[in-house]
Amino acid sequence: MSVTQVPGACPLDCPDGCSWQVTVQDGEAVALRGTPDHPYTRGTLCVKVNQFLEHTRAPDRLLHPLRRIGRKGEGRFERISWDSALGQIARRLTETIERHGGEAIWPYQGTGTLGFLQGLQGRAGSRLWNVLGASRHDMTICSIAGLAGLQYTLGTSTGIDPENLVYSRLILLWGSNPLTTHHHLWKVIQRARRDGAHVVVIDPIRSRTAAQADEHIAPLPGTDAALALGLTHAVLQEGAEDHEYLDTYTVGWEAFRKRVLEFTPRRTAQETGVTEEEIIRLGRRIASSRPTAIRVSQGIQRHAGGGTALRALACLPAVTGDWRRPGGGLLYSTDGYFGGNREALYRDDLLSRPVRSLSMTRLAEGLLETDDPPVEALIVYGANPLASSPDQNRIRQGLAREDLFTVVMDHFQTDTADYADIVLPATMQPEHLDVHDGYGHLYITWNEPAIAPPGECLSTTETFRRLAWAMELTEPALYASDEELASELLDSRHPSLAGITVDTLRDRGWARLSYPKGHVPFANGFPTPSGKLEFLSETAQADGFDAVAGYVPATETHDTQLAQSFPFVLLSVANHFFLNTIFGNKQALRRRAGPPYVVLHPKDAAASGIASGDRVQVANRRGAFEALARIDDVVRPGVAMTTKGHWPKLTDGSGPNATVDERDADMGGGAVFHDNRVRITLLPPRGDDSSEDYG
Template sequence: MKQNRHVCPFNCYSNCSIISYVQDGKVQRISGDPLLHYTRGYLCQKVLSYLDVFYHPDRILSPLQQIPRGSGNWRVISWEEALGHIAGNIIKLTDDYGSFLPLCIIKNTGNLGLLHEAWNWFARSFAGGTSRISGTVCWNALVDAFYYTVGPCAPPPPEKMADSKLIFLWGVNPAWTSIHQMHYLEQARLHGATIVVIDPVLTVTAAKADIYIQISPGTDAEFALAMVYHLIQTSQIDVDFLQNKVEGWQEFYEYVTRLNPLELAAETGVPYKHIQRLADRYAAVPSAALWLGLGMQRYKNGGNNVRAILALTALTGHIQNQHLYSSNTYYGNLFCTEWDWMYSAAAIRKFPAYRLADSLQEATVPPIRTAIIAASNPLVQLSETTKLAQRLTKLDLVVVVGQFLSETARVADIFLPTTTWLEHWDVVPGYWHNWLGISEPAVQPRGQCLADIEIVTRLSTYLNALSPGICSFPVKTQEEWLQAVFTPDVLHSLQIKDYRELLLGPKEYKGLPQYITNNKFQTPSGKFVISTANLPVPQAARNSTAKAFPYRLLTPHVTSLLNSQFSNMAEGERACIIVNQQIAREKGLQSGKNVLLFNKLGEIKIKAFISNAVAPGVVYYYAGEGTEEGINKLIPSEPTDLGDCQCNDKGLALNDTFVDVAALVNFK
């Protein structure tokens, strides 16, 4: 059987390299690529079963038009009719409004392949600019916090975690969301490491840990500062490093020593003596590792939660050992995504992802009339989705690009079928390990499916046929686009001369700047930067909505899904909420019974289960096939404190959602 190489493009830590096996024009099976040393040839269950997705009977294989919108009455149309209709609509925008600003491109992280950025590149191909979504709802605050603190640099190879003697897993659940890293955690444990999990929920990872700290949600900064206070008071700090390599140390010292550690501990729900013991353990081990997940940064104070935790690594000097781990945008930024044919990014009208519904309403000069949505399912993934659906249905034209008729497709006029990673060329830079592979097509696209880059190319061709020169997007093959995005620096760091060498197997980046390179950090001052601004935001201020709606809603990732992707493969798993005994008693809830979950934005009916694995005052949402209405209708459009610098806009403070719950006796 013919073998082909691919890279998983989904929003996941592992960024796996994959081998497909093809016979008679059909993909027979897939396996992990053993040449990617990080994953060691293993794949998660989602990808192992991907052929079920690839050949799924519900996959859309031809362009569709829905008349009327929302009716479910779809008819097959040709690419010529679909693209002609879209191009004609875009041309009409200039006739009606004198600009392309009424066109909004909504492209998100459903596919991390670089060539799937084509829709954002398309937004830059019109004089005077278009409108587009900015930022994500995922990691903005964390990325900015790292950037301000240590500067732009490559993260350490996550395999190094196996060398640590003490590992903090803070707001991350790798047993579900980063399964390949569990191997290195177990290797560390075999060599005597202690694993500590800090999380509001007793996750599967927490259950496997040596020490589990059930922290009150959103109090990560208070917990870290209580540790810092104890380290200062007991002189367990690296004074020489702090005085010579840390910017802002003196101000931070004065700030921390004025705090009351008992009050900080009370906010976290963890006795101060336990925090002291953990701080002592952290300071005593020279090779302590710290992995910051995405959980603690999805609050209004999320960025400063991260910065407070990062300060710990400076106080003890642990940052010098490069054992600080997190998601990172550095690899993606190495590639070329700016070309002479693009119009200025300054002309783009940006709509923050965290408040897209309001942005669509507030845009009046000119208004948004057309939306193209790709690699995204905003009616499931963004905030205030009831309002967002209402805004989308008022537009003249909504186009959705995808493989299945998603929840968002229900409000679309036209659906354009796109290829999968088995059918096109692409490169996926990744954000965790330091390996890079390439995706080549294993088979011809199924039906009439086209790669996103091909759809954009054809659409630009239609536009220029109707109005010559109106769109600057160039005509290239997929392989020519790959040649264009690979920079000399990328090729040099991979020790290759051409991207096609990756067809022989993935390569490891070499020689990239680390946190400390040549005795300097990658910040403007060359020092580790600590800021006291907004550390910490008082808990009472953060929980101002809790008076009317007393419980905090947490919506972490689960192992069977990637956001809403793979939900049609969930094999009957239904969404539910989990609360502890305290809430159950207060509200008269019974485990396994249906409840009403609500706040000022709306309500959903959902089954509830009772478990003390969840912290008091927390409603934990477990995603499955979903509810008919969707949990995101309850999530307000609240921004995180950081995100503007590296992610173009602030993130969504998902974890600052407050709800109430009531028993439903007769609901089934």
């Protein structure tokens, strides 16, 4: 009997980017655990990933290429060979290029894996798309508005090292629910609490994390920038601004100070729905707590003022001087710490001319309205946009176009795959080679193939190599092996990779990037044009934004007239048992998640005549979905909460994104999932048991 431990990495869209070990016995993966000696993973995985090996062996997993034989959306396919599938794809892409040029092809990639070889971080497939001249896929669905906002203030989106939170005396978890979305950070926070740190959750919802915090502040959705300015005002009232730091490391302080003084406790309370007493109390705590750390997650920037909100939040640690202290500052993403040679993977030099960009969160617009040239070929991988992207009903219309050739590469037959012309079976993480970093820590991880792929599944890289061959393309870069790609990625002179090679990383399975523990990234300035933190950004002004960090209200959330017809602000938050739509078809996790639900405050429920367990419709002018009502004061009046991740075809055929507008945030073209008003009405009970599939 042969037993080995194979190092790997969780591929999913989570900041924890866990290191794991697969136990392989006689060629079969028999166990999975977090890597015990990894300083951040510390031997544990989440409730979702603990069952990942079962997921790879699911009976509904795709194992062979398929060709559509029914109408689009019916999900009826027949098995075909790889040669036949690739031949058909090659022919259709060639015909599309001949008619309209390469830009009529849209390679639509999602966050199904964040790997540098197989997934989003390395823009898997970009070499092929560059050779073909395909449209550039603009990845706007997740965090782009906040990243853009931070660039104006800090010159980078990279924040503090999460492990430095052990030094923090005050931790603000702002729109962050780590017990559901990145539970390893909670362990760091708990160590800080044992040393006296005070933890405050700022979130419209009393989440799992808020329930365990020392304090919970519940602002109205989309008002975070106003609250940040109001808390800064309270710091100034205490005379707690760090004048030395402001003079040495910032520009535009006087202009920003004038803006802050406009946000008195009264005005801030009116904007945010937080009481004046709460604002003053928390502001005084910030004024006296050194260092203070702010952990911000993506949810707060998914509205019309999302980028502006991150600008304002990044300014607060500058006023208190916390940016220069270990355990002080702001954490949004750590992805920028990794200095791998991403450009070597992308190979944008293979483009013969500039191409247009198509926004991920404007898929319906791209399929239904773009005509110069029209999108005639859609290649979807690592994504399930029919369930995950805004304006679900119009996406369905676009995918149903008979003249649209759609290829889906996936592990399961998702809602999106039901509309494909060709479906290709993809490998899962224990079956291919990859390299990962994490956007919530400072480690990189090697993922060694542990087992052979089942059926005829191929990795993303191998699929694109074979497609290039089927199209008779001669560019050598299209045929680089996975090992060659990994070597090119790590062939970098960036100091973060000092001493890290393919051999050392492969041997151990993980490595901390070459930054010392406790380091302070901006102790000596910021990578802005001025070299300082910019309260006032000339770059932002040149790009058409307010030069001074401030507050931009959410569009629908702030619309009192719209509220008369659609009284609830709907927040679609992370499901504890799904990750985006991954695991949405796994029966064990579906049972634990339960059927789709919407949470109402008791006062709102009473006014609407809705009781817990009632079937309701959540709707606006864009669309509707059905859910079961839950009555709970974890939400504030006027706010309704549901969770994302359910597959529409496994519920009522729709989901929360049917109600979300295909509209951009203020910066970066980000999505506005949380800038969404709805009405909620009682539906008659069904005769059948609508929750039967959930146990």
